[in-house]
Amino acid sequence: MHERHEIALLVVDDDDELRGSMARMFTRHGFQTQEAADGDAALTAAQCRTFDVAILDLKLPGLSGIELLQKFRDSHSECEVIVLTDEGTIEMAVQAMKLGAYDFLTKPFPARDLEKLIAKAYERGQLRRENLRLKTLLQRSQPKSEMIGQSPAMQEVFRLIERAGPSDKAILIQGESGTGKELVARALHYSSLRADRPMVVINCAALPETLLESELFGHEKGAFTGAVSAKAGLFETADGGTLFIDEIGEMPGPLQAKLLRVLEDGSLRRVGSLKERRVDVRLLAATNRDLIRDVEAGRFRQDLFYRINVMSLDLPPLRERRGDIPLLVAHFLGPHWELADEALQRINAYPWPGNVRQLLNAIERAKIMADDNLVRVHDLPREVIQGRSGRQRPAGIVSGDADREPAACPGGDPPDIWQLDDLWALERAKVVEVLRRERGNKMRAARALGIDRRKLYRLMEKLKIQTSEWCGDSR
Ligand SMILES: Nc1ncnc2c1ncn2[C@@H]1O[C@H](COP(=O)(O)OP(=O)(O)OP(=O)(O)O)[C@@H](O)[C@H]1O
Ligand SMILES: [Mg+2]
Secondary structure, three states, X not given: OOOHHHOEEEEEOOOHHHHHHHHHHHHHOOOEEEEEOOHHHHHHHHHHOOOOEEEEOOOOOOOOHHHHHHHHXXXXXXXXXXXXXXXXXXXXXXXXXXXXXXXXXXXXXXXXXXXXXXXXXXXXXXXXXXXXXXXXXHHHOOOOOOOOOOOHHHHHHHHHHHHHOOOOOOEEEEXXXXXOHXXXXXXXXXXXXXXXXXXXXXXXHHOOHHHHHHHHHEEOOOOOOOOOOOEEOHHHHOXXXXXXXXXXXXXXXXXXXXXXXXXXXXXXXXXXXXXXXXXXXEEEXXXXXXXXXXXXXXXXXXXXXXXXXXEEEEOOOHHHOHHHHHHHHHHHXXXXXXXXXXXXXXXXXXXXXXXXXXXXXXXXXXXXXXXXXXXXXXXXXXXXXXXXXXXXXXXXXXXXXXXXXXXXXXXXXXXXOOOHHHHHHHHHXXXXXXXXXXXXXXXXXXXXXXXXXXXXXXXXXXXXXXXXXXXXXXX
């Protein structure tokens, strides 16, 4: 059974004396009570905290009680409303009940009965939330983004998602690059009560400090050069939902302090503004760094670390759950595709330093290269064939093309793991270059690329290469 002190109560009445005496009585009897003298005050109060039950007078200055009910309903407020009015007509009662009011009473109403009703209304609210939770649990059995994994380590991850998803706790997701941190964040969001609200993603490594600040917290018009209009930050966009902060270890110190404040008291100020805004956001964060070491080295605030790490979820690297590799391969290949035994052996033997993402890219690439929906060893990236994971250039797309250097990587050494996009850009550039050189003769271009004509057509289609790209300057 619930305790009264768990129940947050809002008393809305323009009659100061009546409101005051009700509020005092409810407080004395153990409820957490707050007062509002009109509709606007009630709305503001409800934006600042969640009320379980509201006692609502209908005749109010400004916003009427019915309009207020409407607003509560539109904002998916969880508050149960008991209407308590002096001259209620049947028509009004019907309208109020249609708008979801829990009960419709006329003054005067015995205080003792009112308290019983409040308790019942609170229970209905609890029940509604529980229903919603069950509904989300059900939805989860039809996952939006499929996460594959049979290994004990992944089963543990799924169990944690199931347990921790619906709680509102901040969770720190740790794991090497490409292990599925963002996928886990989505799964957590979709298994939470916030599933029908937005999940907003921001990557701290992708933005310079000033931009990161205004993206997260918003800014007022004229707050800095270029701020031509006011803009809400991602915290405001995510209100009611989830904010996923990726690579949180890269967040600069001053922003760490500002983030801590939002997490501590749920309020923020836009850049260039003094106004406090309240937000209700669940925070998920991810990092591929050892944050504890950053804390020890003074690079990451300890107090913030504890705030974002109420719970942590560690994603194991792919090489530590090799049993999942064949499942992932089958999933990424999709129906109608087959894999030669030897190709699977090479895939199984490879260490996959770029984890699931690297595996996904390798399979995507092999599907482009393969004939007849069968992936063979020579369709795999060179490093996988050779079983090495060291720093190296990606294999050129084209077999039999070893005499030509792959296009240079802008900005020095290429990363170990090539994003599919990068790989495609390289491959595209190469194919377009050969087509241009051969003046569009597909037969000769295919021969120069060491592939047959059919495969060239498939490549051009897959890479969306337009005729205009290679015939432009040769005509
Ligand atoms: N268990 C899994 N089942 C299916 N697909 C997965 C799984 N894990 C990861 N993926 C896929 O691999 C890719 C990389 O995953 P994700 O972006 O979540 O990794 P990450 O840990 O956030 O990587 P990074 O640190 O590089 O940002 C995505 O396309 C994702 O859908
Ligand atoms: Mg990521």
